[in-house]
Amino acid sequence: MTKRRIALISTGGTIEKTYDELSGVLANQVSVLDVMLASLELRGVEVHRVHLMNKDSLEMSADEHTLIAETAAKLAREYAGVVVVHGTDRLALSGDRVVELVGTPASPIVFTGAMRPYELRATDALQNLTEALLAVQILPPGVYVAMHNHVLQFPGVTKDRTAGTFVKEPS
Amino acid sequence: MTKRRIALISTGGTIEKTYDELSGVLANQVSVLDVMLASLELRGVEVHRVHLMNKDSLEMSADEHTLIAETAAKLAREYAGVVVVHGTDRLALSGDRVVELVGTPASPIVFTGAMRPYELRATDALQNLTEALLAVQILPPGVYVAMHNHVLQFPGVTKDRTAGTFVKEPS
Amino acid sequence: MTKRRIALISTGGTIEKTYDELSGVLANQVSVLDVMLASLELRGVEVHRVHLMNKDSLEMSADEHTLIAETAAKLAREYAGVVVVHGTDRLALSGDRVVELVGTPASPIVFTGAMRPYELRATDALQNLTEALLAVQILPPGVYVAMHNHVLQFPGVTKDRTAGTFVKEPS
Amino acid sequence: MTKRRIALISTGGTIEKTYDELSGVLANQVSVLDVMLASLELRGVEVHRVHLMNKDSLEMSADEHTLIAETAAKLAREYAGVVVVHGTDRLALSGDRVVELVGTPASPIVFTGAMRPYELRATDALQNLTEALLAVQILPPGVYVAMHNHVLQFPGVTKDRTAGTFVKEPS
Numbered sequence: 184m185t186k187r188r189i190a191l192i193s194t195g196g197t198i199e200k201t202y203d204e205l206s207g208v209l210a211n212q213v214s215v216l217d218v219m220l221a222s223l224e225l226r227g228v229e230v231h232r233v234h235l236m237n238k239d240s241l242e243m244s245a246d247e248h249t250l251i252a253e254t255a256a257k258l259a260r261e262y263a264g265v266v267v268v269h270g271t272d273r274l275a276l277s278g279d280r281v282v283e284l285v286g287t288p289a290s291p292i293v294f295t296g297a298m299r300p301y302e303l304r305a306t307d308a309l310q311n312l313t314e315a316l317l318a319v320q321i322l323p324p325g326v327y328v329a330m331h332n333h334v335l336q337f338p339g340v341t342k343d344r345t346a347g348t349f350v351k352e353p354s
Numbered sequence: 355m356t357k358r359r360i361a362l363i364s365t366g367g368t369i370e371k372t373y374d375e376l377s378g379v380l381a382n383q384v385s386v387l388d389v390m391l392a393s394l395e396l397r398g399v400e401v402h403r404v405h406l407m408n409k410d411s412l413e414m415s416a417d418e419h420t421l422i423a424e425t426a427a428k429l430a431r432e433y434a435g436v437v438v439v440h441g442t443d444r445l446a447l448s449g450d451r452v453v454e455l456v457g458t459p460a461s462p463i464v465f466t467g468a469m470r471p472y473e474l475r476a477t478d479a480l481q482n483l484t485e486a487l488l489a490v491q492i493l494p495p496g497v498y499v500a501m502h503n504h505v506l507q508f509p510g511v512t513k514d515r516t517a518g519t520f521v522k523e524p525s
Numbered sequence: 526m527t528k529r530r531i532a533l534i535s536t537g538g539t540i541e542k543t544y545d546e547l548s549g550v551l552a553n554q555v556s557v558l559d560v561m562l563a564s565l566e567l568r569g570v571e572v573h574r575v576h577l578m579n580k581d582s583l584e585m586s587a588d589e590h591t592l593i594a595e596t597a598a599k600l601a602r603e604y605a606g607v608v609v610v611h612g613t614d615r616l617a618l619s620g621d622r623v624v625e626l627v628g629t630p631a632s633p634i635v636f637t638g639a640m641r642p643y644e645l646r647a648t649d650a651l652q653n654l655t656e657a658l659l660a661v662q663i664l665p666p667g668v669y670v671a672m673h674n675h676v677l678q679f680p681g682v683t684k685d686r687t688a689g690t691f692v693k694e695p696s
Numbered sequence: 697m698t699k700r701r702i703a704l705i706s707t708g709g710t711i712e713k714t715y716d717e718l719s720g721v722l723a724n725q726v727s728v729l730d731v732m733l734a735s736l737e738l739r740g741v742e743v744h745r746v747h748l749m750n751k752d753s754l755e756m757s758a759d760e761h762t763l764i765a766e767t768a769a770k771l772a773r774e775y776a777g778v779v780v781v782h783g784t785d786r787l788a789l790s791g792d793r794v795v796e797l798v799g800t801p802a803s804p805i806v807f808t809g810a811m812r813p814y815e816l817r818a819t820d821a822l823q824n825l826t827e828a829l830l831a832v833q834i835l836p837p838g839v840y841v842a843m844h845n846h847v848l849q850f851p852g853v854t855k856d857r858t859a860g861t862f863v864k865e866p867s
Contacts, residue, residue, distance in 0.1 A: 227504030333398030675740030
């Protein structure tokens with residue numbers, strides 16, 4: 184069977200944070216996405232990796248959100264789908280920016296992230312990446328976040344900081 | 355947000371096998387599905403558990419395949435979707451049986467399983483369960499297997515024993 | 526067989542740090558020692574838990590090092606051995622303090638800690654705790670650190686910050 | 697600091713069993729000891745690996761127990777210590793055989809094994825290997841089993857099949 188060719192844009196965020204023994208903190212240093220991808224059985228997609236940046240989304244500038252949105256929209260024209268790994272705090276800004284720029288992209292763009300880094304023993308990182316890599320094959324063109332066992336479509340998605348997940352108000 | 359009510363039918367199979375220290379073998383003794391479910395963030399579905407049987411699918415009789423298919427079809431009328439955890443060796447028999455019995459069910463029925471038990475350090479069990487629990491929310495009514503990062507629709511699905519996964523011939 | 530009764534003093538440190546989703550940092554909040562102990566098969570010792578404090582050793586005052594040393598020396602008279610879980614940065618200060626106060630304690634006192642918190646997927650925490658809980662049964666009375674597959678006796682032990690482990694100069 | 701040179705003899709047993717997806721059983725196929733060793737911080741010992749055999753101890757012949765005992769005794773003269781990874785069912789036969797052959801060996805010989813394979817998510821394999829690799833540095837010359845947080849000296853050690861661990865009757 185033919186695998187779908189998709190692009191996977193990494194931008195950093197909690198999901199990719201690693202532990203620095205010397206300073207004793209978790210930070211965005213190197214991408215752990217390759218380790219995560221290697222632990223999954225990927226029979227549906229052929230992943231083209233795009234390292235765009237590696238930072239906490241709280242530190243992203245407006246220009247960087249635009250860069251992420253433009254890159255995702257461009258890759259959506261070249262690939263059968265796009266997954267964007269992003270810090271959750273400002274994920275909705277990048278998602279909304281894609282909709283502002285292109286409305287409906289050429290193929291589905293699925294954002295994902297995590298509340299707890301992959302490096303932790305208990306983490307939502309693998310679940311969320313698994314969901315995004317499946318959803319990108321099934322969903323019609325549009326901009327989404329896939330995380331915590333549900334898929335929400337932009338615009339209108341916000342992070343519920345108390346619950347630690349994304350929600351969408353009924354329109 | 356309202357969660358979708360789905361039914362989760364457990365029938366056994368490799369995914370649920372546990373290790374017996376005395377005999378030193380992996381067997382279907384108790385369901386580990388509850389442990390798996392507890393390790394996932396489930397914001398999209400509210401799971402109604404149905405323990406139908408707990409056996410290796412190689413040991414299922416024709417009547418048992420029919421029982422699984424009838425139960426899934428019936429629950430598809432009562433719930434927004436049905437996930438069936440099943441041994442992979444004879445999973446396709448149960449999937450085909452649903453199509454024979456009802457054609458298109460009232461809501462999506464998604465089969466899943468695993469090549470390596472959840473109890474193993476390296477396992478595809480959580481990935482596959484994660485995928486089934488997401489796919490059941492997105493797919494239109496039909497009978498599917500979700501596993502190893504792809505979704506295939508019955509009929510026409512078979513297990514490729516060499517590759518250790520499911521495939522579908524182009525129709 | 527009779528288990529040896531030992532005391533396990535927790536003082537905090539990297540080994541016990543847990544992840545706070547809201548702030549996104551690892552900190553000493555609750556003790557994870559009970560979780561670690563539950564994951565080990567303990568047939569040799571019966572553990573008496575003593576929660577003394579829960580802090581990064583870089584933040585310990587001289588009085589707190591003395592409190593740890595006095596508590597360990599006192600418990601060494603009541604139990605067949607004492608294990609002290611401690612931040613590695615100032616672990617040697619507490620170890621030296623025991624030797625200053627009592628010379629050779631009534632039973633072995635074994636310090637341990639970790640360079641990477643137990644909460645991480647890759648961690649030395651379980652290895653080090655396992656070693657301390659075995660060494661305390663075999664060693665003669667004295668003050669030691671057990672970590673990273675070796676046991677060193679105080680005084681003369683220092684942390685090698687580059688190597689991220691403890692060393693002892695030949696006397 | 698200088699590391700102690702020790703020999704690590706692998707003979708198979710539950711600890712090293714791996715899962716075969718095609719047959720669906722756990723068997724002694726390849727050694728997973730190297731994976732276990734790589735996951736530990738080994739600052740005390742420099743390990744010399746000796747692959748003697750890879751089998752369930754229930755299938756060992758009397759000659760094989762003698763071969764294991766002779767090999768361990770010989771290596772105890774060349775190294776500062778010897779660790780033997782062994783199936784638990786007949787571990788005591790090999791341990792007793794060393795004592796029969798040489799009485800007290802030239803350096804400590806420490807047997808270990810596991811009730812649950814390393815490949816399982818929950819396993820005693822790493823705990824037991826960690827303990828053996830520490831005990832071999834501290835114990836005086838003799839023949840021992842280190843497992844489940846205690847060290848027992850041969851002769852007089854037996855496996856308690858109900859408790860799933862080793863015990864020793866008071867002499």
